[in-house]
Amino acid sequence: MMYLKDKGIALIEEDYRKRIIPDIKKAFVQESPGFPPDFLVALAKSGILASSGALDDSFLDALLSRPIEELAAKWHWAGMYLDMGRMVCCYGREREKWKAACAKTGHARRPYYREKRREYLDCHHIDALMAEYPLRTVMPQQACGSDREMLILLKAYEAVFEGWNGCLRRFVKYEMIDAGLKIQVKQAFRLEVCPYCNRQYITSFQVSGKQHVTADLDHFYPQSLFPLLALSLYNLVPVCLVCNRMVKKDSFGNIWNPYRAGFSDLVHFEVDDPQNVQALVGSNDEFILKLKNDAPEGSSEFEVTESTIRFFGLEEIYQSHKQFVRELLHKKHAYNETYLRQLQDIFQKAGVSMADANLILYGFEMDKDRIGERILGKLTYDIVGDSRRQHP
Numbered sequence: 001m002m003y004l005k006d007k008g009i010a011l012i013e014e015d016y017r018k019r020i021i022p023d024i025k026k027a028f029v030q031e032s033p034g035f036p037p038d039f040l041v042a043l044a045k046s047g048i049l050a051s052s053g054a055l056d057d058s059f060l061d062a063l064l065s066r067p068i069e070e071l072a073a074k075w076h077w078a079g080m081y082l083d084m085g086r087m088v089c090c091y092g093r094e095r096e097k098w099k100a101a102c103a104k105t106g107h108a109r110r111p112y113y114r115e116k117r118r119e120y121l122d123c124h125h126i127d128a129l130m131a132e133y134p135l136r137t138v139m140p141q142q143a144c145g146s147d148r149e150m151l152i153l154l155k156a157y158e159a160v161f162e163g164w165n166g167c168l169r170r171f172v173k174y175e176m177i178d179a180g181l182k183i184q185v186k187q188a189f190r191l192e193v194c195p196y197c198n199r200q201y202i203t204s205f206q207v208s209g210k211q212h213v214t215a216d217l218d219h220f221y222p223q224s225l226f227p228l229l230a231l232s233l234y235n236l237v238p239v240c241l242v243c244n245r246m247v248k249k250d251s252f253g254n255i256w257n258p259y260r261a262g263f264s265d266l267v268h269f270e271v272d273d274p275q276n277v278q279a280l281v282g283s284n285d286e287f288i289l290k291l292k293n294d295a296p297e298g299s300s301e302f303e304v305t306e307s308t309i310r311f312f313g314l315e316e317i318y319q320s321h322k323q324f325v326r327e328l329l330h331k332k333h334a335y336n337e338t339y340l341r342q343l344q345d346i347f348q349k350a351g352v353s354m355a356d357a358n359l360i361l362y363g364f365e366m367d368k369d370r371i372g373e374r375i376l377g378k379l380t381y382d383i384v385g386d387s388r389r390q391h392p
């Protein structure tokens with residue numbers, strides 16, 4: 001998962017808003033007479049509806065072209081929407097993690113699960129949600145006590161959340177982005193490699209005067225679950241077709257958002273469990289390729305990183321690149337320190353830069369800031385090792 005700088009959004013956001021906002025407003029005017037009164041009241045209380053009953057322009061600007069965290073912080077209802085949605089959508093995955101952790105650590109199940117349920121509700125601001133939308137079925141303290149009570153609470157809020165979504169789907173529609181505008185969004189970032197997996201190319205080309213881009217626009221928050229964000233530029237991630245259609249699809253979990261941060265500094269690839277010495281020098285591929293989590297164990301960064309690795313199946317997918325790693329190991333062994341110094345002298349006399357020399361030797365400049373711009377850049381950077389980044 002690579003950090004996706006938002007400079008691309010800055011290039012297109014003004015034109016994007018001009019083209020999308022009128023469609024949202026028109027759809028809202030047409031559909032709002034059929035909305036439940038409590039939905040309109042909730043929007044009005046948060047300032048999303050102007051005194052005229054129309055959608056507030058500054059809210060629409062933020063919805064389309066501001067970071068999702070800013071949207072949630074400024075517009076109270078939007079913050080509640082995200083808290084409620086994440087709470088009802090992520091519980092199943094979190095429960096599986098608790099089960100595995102409990103079995104691994106040997107904690108007593110009841111108190112462990114009770115604590116985890118409490119933490120889960122707290123991180124989704126259950127007290128604030130209860131203040132706005134109190135339940136008659138079960139209270140949070142009861143929900144912490146058993147899985148059955150917890151599911152009752154989540155089911156009740158899921159009904160509220162889906163009620164909102166039913167309204168949102170009628171005026172916030174992904175179909176409002178036409179094919180040409182989708183191409184603009186994909187091209188704005190000038191990506192060459194998928195930011196999710198760092199192993200598939202993204203290519204722009206023309207055929208018979210028609211522009212094409214070999215990328216999908218993934219909704220980080222799936223539009224099927226979070227229709228409010230169906231048109232948010234900060235929810236549209238240009239990624240390879242494999243990651244979008246075969247791996248992530250409509251799933252959602254506690255994973256790194258590439259618009260907030262990548263995790264290349266929190267993980268590293270390494271060769272693990274070699275069956276013989278020959279594997280370490282690239283003579284065979286009798287080893288396992290591991291993706292290690294370097295974040296402090298027990299920290300939130302560790303948990304999100306671990307969840308992201310599992311969510312995308314990165315360690316399993318990268319086993320298909322063992323032959324590539326074998327070649328890197330062979331080069332690393334062949335280019336010993338003496339040979340590297342000799343090459344350094346040759347390259348310097350020929351006026352070849354360090355970056356170009358590394359590109360010749362390893363197919364990558366060894367520039368940490370450009371890992372996300374090269375296919376398998378992170379893998380190459382980690383396997384070659386610190387000592388080789390200094391040569392020539």
